[in-house]
Amino acid sequence: MDSETIDGTDVESAPAGIPDDVATERALEAILMIADEPQSVVGLAAGIGRPVADVRRALAALVADYDGVDGTPRRGFELREVGGGWRLYVRGEFDDVVRDFVHTQSPAKLSQAALETLAVIAYKQPISRGAIASIRAVNVDSVVRTLLGRGLITEAFTDSETGAIHYATTELLLTQLGINSLDELPKISPLLDDGSKGFDDV
Amino acid sequence: MDSETIDGTDVESAPAGIPDDVATERALEAILMIADEPQSVVGLAAGIGRPVADVRRALAALVADYDGVDGTPRRGFELREVGGGWRLYVRGEFDDVVRDFVHTQSPAKLSQAALETLAVIAYKQPISRGAIASIRAVNVDSVVRTLLGRGLITEAFTDSETGAIHYATTELLLTQLGINSLDELPKISPLLDDGSKGFDDV
Amino acid sequence: MARSPEPEAPAAPAGTDPSAVAIDGAPDEMAESTEIAAEAPAGFRVHLATFDGPFDLLLSLISKRELDITEIALSAVTDEFLTYLRGLDGPDELEEASEFLVVAVTLLDWKIASLLPQGELVDAEDVALLEARDLLFARLLQYRAFKEASGWFATQLAAESGRHARSVRLEDRFRERTPELRWTTSLDDFAALALLAFTPREIPVVGLDHLHAPLISIREQAAHVVSLLRRGEPVTFRQLIAGADQKGVIVARFLALLELYRHAAVGFEQLEPLGELTVRWTAENWSDENLVNLGADYGQ
Numbered sequence: 001m002d003s004e005t006i007d008g009t010d011v012e013s014a015p016a017g018i019p020d021d022v023a024t025e026r027a028l029e030a031i032l033m034i035a036d037e038p039q040s041v042v043g044l045a046a047g048i049g050r051p052v053a054d055v056r057r058a059l060a061a062l063v064a065d066y067d068g069v070d071g072t073p074r075r076g077f078e079l080r081e082v083g084g085g086w087r088l089y090v091r092g093e094f095d096d097v098v099r100d101f102v103h104t105q106s107p108a109k110l111s112q113a114a115l116e117t118l119a120v121i122a123y124k125q126p127i128s129r130g131a132i133a134s135i136r137a138v139n140v141d142s143v144v145r146t147l148l149g150r151g152l153i154t155e156a157f158t159d160s161e162t163g164a165i166h167y168a169t170t171e172l173l174l175t176q177l178g179i180n181s182l183d184e185l186p187k188i189s190p191l192l193d194d195g196s197k198g199f200d201d202v
Numbered sequence: 203m204d205s206e207t208i209d210g211t212d213v214e215s216a217p218a219g220i221p222d223d224v225a226t227e228r229a230l231e232a233i234l235m236i237a238d239e240p241q242s243v244v245g246l247a248a249g250i251g252r253p254v255a256d257v258r259r260a261l262a263a264l265v266a267d268y269d270g271v272d273g274t275p276r277r278g279f280e281l282r283e284v285g286g287g288w289r290l291y292v293r294g295e296f297d298d299v300v301r302d303f304v305h306t307q308s309p310a311k312l313s314q315a316a317l318e319t320l321a322v323i324a325y326k327q328p329i330s331r332g333a334i335a336s337i338r339a340v341n342v343d344s345v346v347r348t349l350l351g352r353g354l355i356t357e358a359f360t361d362s363e364t365g366a367i368h369y370a371t372t373e374l375l376l377t378q379l380g381i382n383s384l385d386e387l388p389k390i391s392p393l394l395d396d397g398s399k400g401f402d403d404v
Numbered sequence: 405m406a407r408s409p410e411p412e413a414p415a416a417p418a419g420t421d422p423s424a425v426a427i428d429g430a431p432d433e434m435a436e437s438t439e440i441a442a443e444a445p446a447g448f449r450v451h452l453a454t455f456d457g458p459f460d461l462l463l464s465l466i467s468k469r470e471l472d473i474t475e476i477a478l479s480a481v482t483d484e485f486l487t488y489l490r491g492l493d494g495p496d497e498l499e500e501a502s503e504f505l506v507v508a509v510t511l512l513d514w515k516i517a518s519l520l521p522q523g524e525l526v527d528a529e530d531v532a533l534l535e536a537r538d539l540l541f542a543r544l545l546q547y548r549a550f551k552e553a554s555g556w557f558a559t560q561l562a563a564e565s566g567r568h569a570r571s572v573r574l575e576d577r578f579r580e581r582t583p584e585l586r587w588t589t590s591l592d593d594f595a596a597l598a599l600l601a602f603t604p605r606e607i608p609v610v611g612l613d614h615l616h617a618p619l620i621s622i623r624e625q626a627a628h629v630v631s632l633l634r635r636g637e638p639v640t641f642r643q644l645i646a647g648a649d650q651k652g653v654i655v656a657r658f659l660a661l662l663e664l665y666r667h668a669a670v671g672f673e674q675l676e677p678l679g680e681l682t683v684r685w686t687a688e689n690w691s692d693e694n695l696v697n698l699g700a701d702y703g704q
Contacts, residue, residue: 018296018299023275025275025278026275026276026277026278026293026296027278027296027299028278029277029278029279030278030279030292030293030296030299030300031278031296031299031300031303032278033278033279033290033291033292033300033568033570034292034300034303034304034568034569034570034571034572035303035572036572036573037573039303047299047302047303048299065275073225073227073228073267074228075228075231076227076228076229076230076231076232076233076234076235077231077232077235088235089235089575090232090235090236090575090578091228091232094220094228094229094232094233095577095578097220097229097232097233097249097250098232098233098235098236098578099577099578099581100249100581101233101236101249101250102236102574102578102579102581102582103581103582103583104248104249105245105249106582106583107583108583108584108585108586109585109586109587109588110585110587110589113353115589115594115597116597116598116600116601117601118594118597119594119595119597119598119600119601120598120601120602122594122598123598123602135601135602136351136601137310137348137351137352138351138352138353141571142238142239142571145238145571145573145574148573149573149574149579149582150582150585152585176585176587176589177589177591177594178591179591184591185591185594185595186591186592186594186595188595188598188599188602234570235570236572236574236575236578237570238571238574239571279570289569289570290569290570291567291568291569291570292567292568292569292570294567297566297567297568300568301566301568304568311558311561311562312558312561314554317554317555317557317558317561318550318551318554320554320557321550321551321553321554321556321557322550324553324557325550325553337546337547337550338547338550377564378561378564378565379557379560379561379564380560380563380564380567381560387553387556388553388556390549390550390552390553
C-alpha cells in the first residue's frame with residue numbers, strides 16, 4: 001500500500017512509511033507536533049506514504065477530534081489550514097493565558113548562548129544554522145529562533161543546492177552595539193583566521 | 203499570581219489565569235504547544251493560575267490521555283517529564299517518520315573520554331577537575347572544556363581555599379539523557395562505595 | 405576494606421575466588437564497553453584512537469590475561485606493555501611516552517605494593533601493604549564502574565538524540581508579548597564573545613599535569629643505574645633508588661631496569677615473595693652505545 005501511493009518513484013524516500021495498522025491520523029499528529037511551517041497535504045502524504053485522499057480525510061478527522069465535535073475534549077490546541085498548509089496552533093481562547101506565559105517566561109536579556117551565537121553570526125555572516133552549530137558544538141535551533149524573533153538576525157538567503165537558510169545580522173544589532181556598520185566590529189581576525197581553518201568543512 | 207505581576211492594570215489579560223470552567227488540561231495543552239523547553243510544574247501552575255496539585259493531576263491525566271490507556275486514541279505525540287519539566291514529544295515509534303521533516307543539526311557525538319568524564323562528574327558532583335583527573339588517571343582539561351561548551355556541565359562553585367572549580371551536571375544533560383533527575387542514573391554505588399574509601403584524599 | 409569490593413561487584417559470578425571474580429568478569433564487559441583491542445583474538449593490540457589513559461590499558465591487560473591483579477605476574481604484564489610500546493610508531497610517540505609514564509607510575513605503585521616491600525613496609529606492615537594493593541584494586545574497580553556507566557550514557561544520549569520534542573517557531577501573535585530586549589553587551593564584550601565562540605573547544609593537549617615532575621630521561625637514569633651495577637656487586641632496588649627525591653626518577657630507574665633486563669644486561673633475584681629485590685649485572689658484551697638507544701621506545 002505504501003509503495004503504490006508514492007507511485008514507486010522512490011522507495012527509499014519513504015522507508016519509514018508507517019505500518020498498515022497505524023492510523024494515518026497518528027502519523028500526522030507526530031509530524032504536526034514538530035513542524036515549524038504549515039505542511040502541504042501532498043508533502044504530508046509523501047512523508048508518511050499514504051494516499052493524498054487518505055491524508056485529507058485524516059486531517060479533517062483530526063480537526064474535528066481536536067475541536068471536540070463528537071464528545072472528545074476540545075483541546076487547548078487546534079489544527080488549522082493556513083497559507084496552503086496545515087499546522088498546530090494554540091486555540092484562540094487560550095491566547096491570553098499563553099501571551100502572559102510568554103511574557104513572564106521570556107527573559108528580557110539574551111542568554112549567554114544566544115549572545116555567543118549572535119557573535120558567531122555577526123563575524124561569519126552569512127552563515128547557515130548547521131555551520132553555526134558546528135562552531136558552537138551545540139544545537140542552535142531554538143537560539144536562532146529567539147534571535148530571529150528578536151529581530152537581531154534575518155534570513156539572508158537560502159542556498160539553492162542544499163536548501164540551507166543563511167543568516168545575517170540586522171540594523172537592530174548595529175544600533176544595539178552603537179555602531180554604523182559591520183566594519184566597526186572589533187577585529188578578531190588573527191584568531192578567526194587560525195580558527196577558521198578548522199571550520200572549512202563546516 | 204498573574205494579577206499581582208501586572209498590578210491590576212489590565213483586568214482582561216489575566217483575571218485569574220483561565221476561567222473556572224476550563225479544564226486545567228486544556229490550558230496546559232495550550233502552553234505546551236508553544237513551550238520550547240521542559241516546563242516545571244510550578245511554572246505551569248503559575249502560568250495558568252491553578253494550584254500545583256491540580257496541575258500535577260492534569261499532567262498525569264494528559265499523559266494517560268495521549269497514551270490511550272482508557273480507550274482514547276494513542277496519539278502520535280506524548281507528554282514526557284524530562285530534564286526537570288514537562289514537554290511534548292513525538293511518540294518514539296514515529297521518530298523515523300518525522301526525521302525527514304526536521305532539519306536539526308545534531309552536534310558530533312561525544313568521545314569515549316568525554317563520556318567517561320561525564321559519567322564521573324554525574325556520579326561524583328560537585329567535583330573538581332583534579333579529582334576527575336585522578337579517577338580517570340588522565341588529563342581532563344580539554345574534555346571538561348568540551349562538556350562546558352555543550353552546556354552539559356556547569357561550574358557549580360569555586361572552593362574558597364584551594365580555588366578549585368567544582369563542576370556539576372546541568373538540566374540540559376538530563377534532557378539529553380531523556381531522564382528527569384539524577385536519581386534515574388543507573389546505580390553504581392555498590393562499587394563506588396567500596397572504592398571511594400580510598401579516595402577521601404582525592 | 406581488603407576484600408570488600410567483590411561481593412557487590414555486579415559482574416561477579418558466584419562461587420569463585422572473590423578477588424579474582426571482579427576481574428574475571430572484566431573481559432566480556434570490556435569487550436562491550438570499550439573498543440580496546442577486544443576484537444583481536446590473539447596478540448596484544450591497542451588501538452590508539454581509543455586508547456585513553458593508563459587504567460584502560462591496565463584493565464585490558466588484566467582482562468586479557470584473566471589474572472587476579474592482586475597476584476598478577478607484573479613482569480609478564482610489563483613485558484607485554486613494553487612490547488606494545490615498541491610496536492608503536494607515528495606521530496603519537498610523545499603522547500605515548502607521557503602516557504607511559506603514568507602507566508609506569510601505576511605499575512610501580514603496584515609493584516611496590518605487591519612485590520617489593522621496602523624499608524618500613526616489611527613484616528608487620530603487611531596489612532598496610534594489603535591496603536595499598538587493594539587501593540589500586542579499588543581504583544581499577546571504580547574506574548571500570550565509571551567506564552561501564554559511560555556506556556549507559558552513550559546509549560541514552562544516542563537514543564534521546566533521535567527523539568523529537570516540540571520546538572516550533574512562536575506564533576506571531578505571541579511574539580509581540582515578548583518583553584522588550586534589554587541589551588547590556590558592549591562592543592568589546594561582543595567581540596570577546598565571538599573570540600570565545602571561535603576558540604576551538606578541544607585543544608589537543610598532552611596530559612602531563614598529573615605528573616608533578618618534569619619529564620625525566622630514562623636514558624640518563626639508565627646511565628646512573630648502569631654505573632652503579634657495573635661495579636660488579638649486586639645492588640638492591642632500594643639502593644638503586646636511594647636519594648631519588650622525585651617519583652619520576654624512581655619510575656625512570658625502574659623502567660631503565662626493565663629495559664636493561666630486556667637487553668639481558670641485568671638479572672633479578674628475590675629470595676622470597678615480597679622480599680628484597682636484588683639486581684645483578686649480567687651483561688657480557690656491554691658498551692655504552694647500548695645506552696644511546698635505551699629508552700627510544702618511550703620517545704626519548
